[in-house]
Structure formats: C-alpha cells, structure tokens
Amino acid sequence: MADNNPFPGENNTGHIWDDDLRELDNPPPRWWMIAFWASIIWWVTYGILYPMWPGMKGYTKGIMGWTQIKEYQEGVKEVEAVRAKYEEKIAAMSAKDILADEELKSYTIASAKVLFGDNCAACHGGGGQGGPGFPVLADDDWLYGGKIETIVQTITGGRKGVMTAHGKILKPEEIDSLAKAVLDHKPTSDPNFTAKGCIACHGPDGKGMQVLGSANLTDAIWRFKEDDQLASIKYTITHGVNDATDPKTRVAEMPAFGKRLSKDDIKKLAVYVHELGGGQ
Amino acid sequence: MNDNQQAQRDAAVDELYSEAVHWHLNTGGETIHAKRIPGKWRTIKWLTSSFWIIFFLGSYLRWGGRQAVLFDIPNRQFHLFGITVLPQDFWMLSLLLLFFAILLAVVTATAGRVWCGFFCFQTVWTDVFTWLEDKLEGPPQKRRKLDKAPWDAQKFRIKATKHVLWLIIAVLTGISFVAWFYGAFELWHDLFTFQVTHTALGIILLFTAGTYVLAGFMREQACFWLCPYARIQGVMIDSTTAVPTYDFHRGEPRGRVKKGQSDKDKTIGDCVDCKQCVAVCPTGIDIRNGQQEGCIMCALCIDACDAVMEKLGRPKGLIRYESLDVLNGKEERPLYKRPRIWIYATVLLLALSGITYGLSTLDAIEIKAIHDRQPLYVLQSDGSVQNKYTLKILNKMTKDLDVRLSVSGPEGAVLVGAEKPIHTKNGDVTPHVVFVRIPRGNLTKDSLPIVFHGEATTPEGNVVKTERASVFIGPKP
Structure with missing residues (x-):
C-alpha cells in the first residue's frame, strides 16, 4: 500500500505493483449493472412463482402451483383431445x-x-x-x-390349426416322395397326395383351405421356412402340427x-x- | 533512488500520460446530446433511413388476394409475391444469408461501415428518437439544462410527450414486425378484438421494449458494447478503404482562429479546433483522433466541418471520405486491382446465381421416397419380391393436385397401391404407401436402382412432373 499515491486522480485502489501496474476502481457500464440487477429480480421472482428451495420436509411450492407432473398430464390431455375426434369415429x-x-x-x-x-x-x-x-x-x-x-x-x-403326424401312417419312402413333390410346389404330381388323404385338408389342387387354415403347398411361401427346406417338409409330415399324440409335433398357436x-x-x-x- | 533513476521514471510517467486522453471510455455514464445540423450527408442519411418505410408499410401490400410477402410460420409457407417457398427450399436461405454477409463485407471494404452509418435500425431509430428529442427539448445545451433542472410541470410535460411518442414508435415497430408473419390486417383486427395470440403479443411487447430501450436509452452504447457487427466490420477495413477521415496533414497543428487575422499569414493548420465535428457526432467521438471503434461512419462530421470551412473561406474536405493510403500520398488503388473485391464479387455472384437457379427451378411437386426398413423385402406367393415405400408427395402449388405415380426400374417392376391418382393438398405433404413387385428372376443384384415418377395436371392444363430415385432390395441372387 502506497501512502503517497503516485497516480492521483485516476480512481485507483492503491494496489500498485511493479511501479506502474495498478488496480482501478471504475464502475461497470450501466447496461451491465441493469442486467445484473435484472437477473437478481428475475431470480427472486422465479423463487416466488416456482418451486425452488429445498427444506427438511419437502420444498417451497411457489405461488403458481406449477409441477412437472401437472404439466405432463396437461400435455397428455391435449394430445387426447386431438385424438378424441378420430377415436370416436x-x-x-x-x-x-x-x-x-x-x-x-x-x-x-x-x-x-x-x-x-x-x-x-x-x-x-x-x-x-x-x-x-x-x-x-x-x-x-x-x-x-x-x-x-x-x-x-x-x-x-x-x-390353432392341426395337422396329423404321419410318421406312423406313412412309410419313409412315401414321406420322401411327398416331400420332394411339395418342395417343387407340385404336390399333386405325387399319387400319394390323393391316395394317402392329403387332399382332405390341402384340397385336391394342393392350394390349402382357408376354413381349416391348411397351407397352400403350391405357392412360393413356406409356413415353416428353414435353410434345409426338404428336411423341414419331412419333419412337418412326420410329426404334424399341434398333434397332441406326437411329442415332437410342431407347435403353432396364435393366442x-x-x-x-x-x-x-x-x-x-x-x-x-x-x-x-x-x-x- | 538516485537522480538518474528519478529522471527516467519521470520520463516514463510523461509518456504514460501523453496517451491518457485516449483512454476515456464512453460507457454511457452521460447521454450524448449530438447537435443536429443540415448538410449533404444529413440529407443522404434521411434518404437511406427512409428505406425502413418498407418495414412499416410493406406488409400491407396485397398480391393475388393475399399478403404479398407473408412469412407464415404456423403453416410453414413463405409467400414472396407470386412465389411460395416451403421449408424444403430453405437451402436458398443459407445462400441469401451468405449473399448479405458478403455484401456487407464488400461494401465495408470499399466505403467503410455504410450499413452502420446509414441503414442500421439502431442508427435509424436512434436518429428518429433524437430528432424528436431535439424538436421537443431543443438543442443540446437546452437539453442538458433541462436534464439538470428540477422537476416542474413544464419539464414533466415535455418529458412525458417525448416518452409517449417514443413508445408509440416502439409499439408500431413491434406491430409492423409481427405483421410480416401474422398478416397485417388480421393482426390489427385481432389486436382490437383481443384475439391476438400470446406469441404475437409477446413479440410485439419484446420489440416495443427493445426499441424503447435501445433507441431511447442505449443508443451508441449498443454499437460500442452490444453489436458484434461493429467489431467484425472493423477488420474488413484496410488502408485502401475510403472512410470519413480527418486530413491531419492539412489540419495540424490545430489552433483557434483569431478575429482580424488573414489566412495568408497563418502558420498553423486548417483545423480551427471548433469541436463542431465532436458536437455533431452521435457516438460522441473525436474523428480527429483517427479511425476508431466508436465511429459508425455516418459522415455527419463531414457536414459540420464543411460548414465551418465554408464560413472561413477555406476549401471544404478537411474531413472527407478518403483512404489512409491516399491521405499518406500513395496513389489510389482502383477497385479492380484489389483482390478482396474480386473474391467478394465472386462469392456474391455464386450466391446470387444459386438463388436464381433455385427460384427458377422450383418444382411444383416433389416426391421423397422412404424405403421401409423392416422388413427390407417380402417374398410373395407368386415368387416375386415386394418392397414397401412411403412416398411423401409435396404439392407446392396453390391448388390441390391429383398426382399420377409410376415406377421404372428392372424388368417386370409393378407398382401396387397407386392405381388411382393420389389427391394432394396444396402447400402440404401427403404421405402415401406403395409397393413395388419385381419377379425374383429379374433381380441381378440384391440392391437395384429404381425411379418413381410423379405427374399431375394443373387446373390451368399444364403438366408438372417430378421424379425420385430410390433402391429396390431383394435377397442375394
């Protein structure tokens, strides 16, 4: 602290280093002070209007009564109001x-x-x-x-469609031959298709019956699609679908x-x- | 401390104080009361200021049954006379902003802060506000006296009138701004029937407060401390830029002119130190200290100095538009020899041609194709592969259109779900789901290009077309 201030009249604080480096005490610009006080007024007003101060039990609620969940619920109500006219129709x-x-x-x-x-x-x-x-x-x-x-x-x-397991009804050769015909999308080309009663559910043309939910065997879509499609077809013929008598049967149920x-x-x-x- | 050291120290202090006069910062502690005098630049300033009449009145202009220029934000439509610009065309806005940014640069590089001095709303509104102040309270000395005078009925009447007038201008500014977005006549109607939206009202109040505070009280402080462009423009100026400059070669050493003295036997410079240039300056600077951040280059000091020189019979132009180079005796570099000008001009031209291209090729309809991602493709019972697309059909016309859709791509491509033309509302996006089927055997790759075509006939009978490239995805062949 210099008692005799070598820089009088410039409003310095008397803190001087290295001979001439000194701290001035100029007021901040007025706009800055306005912004400063405005922020404080904002903060106080916010504290009065909105929840702000935590206490030992709960917190100050603010006179606006604003809560997050209330705002959310209002938002949901707004959306429901928009939807209502469609939902009613x-x-x-x-x-x-x-x-x-x-x-x-x-x-x-x-x-x-x-x-x-x-x-x-x-x-x-x-x-x-x-x-x-x-x-x-x-x-x-x-x-x-x-x-x-x-x-x-x-x-x-x-x-819940049902297909009988044919493992005990058909001979392995017959299953092989039927499976190959199905793989070619031409099930009727195998006489077994008619002779062994496949037509009862899959129809005389092999196109299935929608009343029963039996699959169309002539189109390009596989109900049980696997990499080895021939093996998949054989499995289905052998064990059936939803056949309670065969523990290895395919389970296919739409709840x-x-x-x-x-x-x-x-x-x-x-x-x-x-x-x-x-x-x- | 010996004598030698003391002498050195004293010299340092002297040097320090020789600059001290420049350190005074105008932080708004006192109001700048600038003197208003007529002159060439004063007239020019009124003319350039009147550019803002467009701001106040432009929104009332009609075009084809609606507001000529309307930035309809709720409906996402910008109407510019005959053209409707939708958010999809907004890339043009970036070019427009680039254009104005470079325009600012090129003007500043050649003639200084023309924007600040002659066009900026801060300058113009402040100018109008102080003009009112001058009319009501009198010239600067009277105004300062009035500020210091005790409050009496007369002072109150004058001040109240001033603030009411300021507020009226401020409110009109807010309303005029919102009118461009709200519709001018609707806004007045809604204001008087208390139906105006809270957003609009909030913005009007914000602009009112902003205008009143910025032009009434902040004034040059906004240019000094708030405005970033004031500083940015400082670096665009170089020694070849012609700016209002005090010719110190001719003016210095300055000195008061004495009565009865003839110019013939004068030993000092032409500046008579009458401080008229300081008196008229709206930002309160002294141009004779050279180019500085506070100078908005409004050229009002030129008017003031010229008037004085004329009275004294000396040549005008002691303060004039001049570049530092010319002032220092260098030859003036013509515009075409400055690389800056060339670069700026190129960018300007590019931005302008981009906007022109954009506006001239605005499609009446536009399609965006969004390929369904899950599943990418579906195998059909007849062995073909199906892809699902959501086509977003944008109708930019002012009338509804029925858009006919078709697809081109690999052989056998069939468009399903667009057998009938799609009805599209004007200025809106209509989403429509379509399927494309291609026989599996025709797919040579797991991803092939296809193109959607849209076509519509306008009520006037013109056929408008658009197309959109997309991909068709299938299993690996």
Whole structure:
C-alpha cells in the first residue's frame, strides 16, 4: 500500500505493483449493472412463482402451483383431445369402413404402431416380417384369409390349426416322395397326395383351405421356412402340427386377443396388419 | 533512488500520460446530446433511413388476394409475391444469408461501415428518437439544462410527450414486425378484438421494449458494447478503404482562429479546433483522433466541418471520405486491382446465381421416397419380391393436385397401391404407401436402382412432373 499515491486522480485502489501496474476502481457500464440487477429480480421472482428451495420436509411450492407432473398430464390431455375426434369415429365404425377412409386409415396406422409393437412384434417381427416358426404378415399369403374381417376374427379368437403326424401312417419312402413333390410346389404330381388323404385338408389342387387354415403347398411361401427346406417338409409330415399324440409335433398357436385388447384396439391392429403389404 | 533513476521514471510517467486522453471510455455514464445540423450527408442519411418505410408499410401490400410477402410460420409457407417457398427450399436461405454477409463485407471494404452509418435500425431509430428529442427539448445545451433542472410541470410535460411518442414508435415497430408473419390486417383486427395470440403479443411487447430501450436509452452504447457487427466490420477495413477521415496533414497543428487575422499569414493548420465535428457526432467521438471503434461512419462530421470551412473561406474536405493510403500520398488503388473485391464479387455472384437457379427451378411437386426398413423385402406367393415405400408427395402449388405415380426400374417392376391418382393438398405433404413387385428372376443384384415418377395436371392444363430415385432390395441372387 502506497501512502503517497503516485497516480492521483485516476480512481485507483492503491494496489500498485511493479511501479506502474495498478488496480482501478471504475464502475461497470450501466447496461451491465441493469442486467445484473435484472437477473437478481428475475431470480427472486422465479423463487416466488416456482418451486425452488429445498427444506427438511419437502420444498417451497411457489405461488403458481406449477409441477412437472401437472404439466405432463396437461400435455397428455391435449394430445387426447386431438385424438378424441378420430377415436370416436373409430369406435362407431367397422374395421372395413376405417380402411375405406383415407384420413382415418392414416391415423390408425400411425397410432396402431405402438399396439403392434406391444402385442404382435414379439412373434411376427417389428415390421410383420415373421420369425422362425411364425408367419410373415407382410406377404400376400394367408392361412385363414387376408380380408379385413378375417384378420379381425384371427386377432379376436386366435388360431390353432392341426395337422396329423404321419410318421406312423406313412412309410419313409412315401414321406420322401411327398416331400420332394411339395418342395417343387407340385404336390399333386405325387399319387400319394390323393391316395394317402392329403387332399382332405390341402384340397385336391394342393392350394390349402382357408376354413381349416391348411397351407397352400403350391405357392412360393413356406409356413415353416428353414435353410434345409426338404428336411423341414419331412419333419412337418412326420410329426404334424399341434398333434397332441406326437411329442415332437410342431407347435403353432396364435393366442386369442379378444379378452386382452379392446374392440377398438383390435380394429386398429387389423387395419395395421392389413396394410403391412398383403391385405386383400 | 538516485537522480538518474528519478529522471527516467519521470520520463516514463510523461509518456504514460501523453496517451491518457485516449483512454476515456464512453460507457454511457452521460447521454450524448449530438447537435443536429443540415448538410449533404444529413440529407443522404434521411434518404437511406427512409428505406425502413418498407418495414412499416410493406406488409400491407396485397398480391393475388393475399399478403404479398407473408412469412407464415404456423403453416410453414413463405409467400414472396407470386412465389411460395416451403421449408424444403430453405437451402436458398443459407445462400441469401451468405449473399448479405458478403455484401456487407464488400461494401465495408470499399466505403467503410455504410450499413452502420446509414441503414442500421439502431442508427435509424436512434436518429428518429433524437430528432424528436431535439424538436421537443431543443438543442443540446437546452437539453442538458433541462436534464439538470428540477422537476416542474413544464419539464414533466415535455418529458412525458417525448416518452409517449417514443413508445408509440416502439409499439408500431413491434406491430409492423409481427405483421410480416401474422398478416397485417388480421393482426390489427385481432389486436382490437383481443384475439391476438400470446406469441404475437409477446413479440410485439419484446420489440416495443427493445426499441424503447435501445433507441431511447442505449443508443451508441449498443454499437460500442452490444453489436458484434461493429467489431467484425472493423477488420474488413484496410488502408485502401475510403472512410470519413480527418486530413491531419492539412489540419495540424490545430489552433483557434483569431478575429482580424488573414489566412495568408497563418502558420498553423486548417483545423480551427471548433469541436463542431465532436458536437455533431452521435457516438460522441473525436474523428480527429483517427479511425476508431466508436465511429459508425455516418459522415455527419463531414457536414459540420464543411460548414465551418465554408464560413472561413477555406476549401471544404478537411474531413472527407478518403483512404489512409491516399491521405499518406500513395496513389489510389482502383477497385479492380484489389483482390478482396474480386473474391467478394465472386462469392456474391455464386450466391446470387444459386438463388436464381433455385427460384427458377422450383418444382411444383416433389416426391421423397422412404424405403421401409423392416422388413427390407417380402417374398410373395407368386415368387416375386415386394418392397414397401412411403412416398411423401409435396404439392407446392396453390391448388390441390391429383398426382399420377409410376415406377421404372428392372424388368417386370409393378407398382401396387397407386392405381388411382393420389389427391394432394396444396402447400402440404401427403404421405402415401406403395409397393413395388419385381419377379425374383429379374433381380441381378440384391440392391437395384429404381425411379418413381410423379405427374399431375394443373387446373390451368399444364403438366408438372417430378421424379425420385430410390433402391429396390431383394435377397442375394
């Protein structure tokens, strides 16, 4: 501290180093001070209006009564209000009518995406691309039919087709020969197809029957698609599908969603599945 | 400390104080009351300021039944006379911003801070506010006296009138700004019927407060401490830039002119140290100290000095537009010999041609194809492969259009789901799901290019077309 200030009249604090390096005491610019006090006023006002101070039990609530969860709930209400007009229409319409209305269809597809992800995607894949043992929903081949009403029925009541295990009924050569004919998409070319009664379920032309859910054996889609398709066909013929008498039978069951989901949700899902690519 | 050291120290102190006069910073502690005098540059400044009349009145202009220029943010449509620009065309905005940035650079490089001195809203609004102040409170000395005077009815009346007028201008500024986005007539209607949206009202209030504070109180402080462009432009100026300059060769040493003395036997420079240049300066600087950050290059000091020189019968132009090079006796470098100008001009031209190209090739319709990612492809019962696409059809016309879709690609490609034309709303995106099927045997690779074509007939009978390339994905052949 220099008692005799060598730099008088310039408003320095008296802190001087290296002869002439000194600290001045100039006021900050006025705009800076305005901003400074404005920030403090802002902070105090915020503390009064909004929750701010933690206490031993709880916190100050603020006079606005604002909470995060309230804001969230208001947001949800707003979204529901927007959806309401569509949801009301959907409740009053059949799945087929929804399909015919472009605007409702777009809304349904957008809103059913979550439903599909929660209820269907685990087996049928996120895009309806199927999975090992589970049918593809995006193609144009349907076991029970691809009409919108049928899809509603399938989701509501579930499906469980049955194919008898033929391991004890047919000779191995007969299974071999049938499997080869099926692999070529020409099941009727093998006389066993008619003689051994395959036509009872798969039809005289081998195209399956949608009433029973029996597979079309003449098209390019495999119900049980595997790398070695011939082996897969033989396995299916030998052990059947859902045949309780054969412990090695293929299990293929679509559960019923009639009690799990609301009617409107099923309608939406049916429209969604119909529009995945194969609806008829 | 011996005598020698003491002498050295004293010399250092002297040197220190020789600069001290420059250290004074105008931090807004006192209001700058600039004198207003008529002159050539004053007239030019009013003319350039009147550019902002467009800001106040432009939004009332009509074009084809709607506002000529409307930045419709809620509907994501920008109307510019006959053209409608949608967010999809916004790459042009970056070119526009580039154009103005370079325009600022090229103007600043040749003639200094023309923007600051003649066009900037801060300068113009401050100018108008101080003009009102001058009319109501009188010239600078009277204003300073009034500021110091005790509050009486007359002072209150004058001050109140001033602030009310300032606020009216501020509110009109806010309303005029919002009008470009809201629709001018709708805004007035909604304001008077209390239906205006909170956003619009908030912005009007923000602009009102901003105008009132910035032009009424902050004034030159905004240029000194707030505005980044003030500093940026400083580095765009070089020694070849013509800026308002005090000719110190001619002016120095300055000295007061005495009565009865003729110019013939004068031994000092032409500057008579009347401080008129300081008096008229809106930012309160002394141009005679050379080019400095506070100078917004409004040229008002030129008017002041010229008026004085005229009275004394000396040649005008002691303060004039001149580059440092010329002032120091170098020859003036013509524009075309400055590489900066060439570079700036090239960028300007590129940006401008980009915008011209963009505006002239605005497609009436546009398609974006989004390939479904899960699954990438689906095998069909007839042995063909199916891909799913969401086509986003953008209709930029002012009328609804029925868009006919088709696809071209590998042999046998079939478009499913677009048998009928797709109805698209004007100025909107219509999403539409389509499928493309190709026989598996025709797929030579697991990914092949395909092109979607869109075509529509406008109500006037013109056929507008667009196309979009995409890919078709299948199993590995």
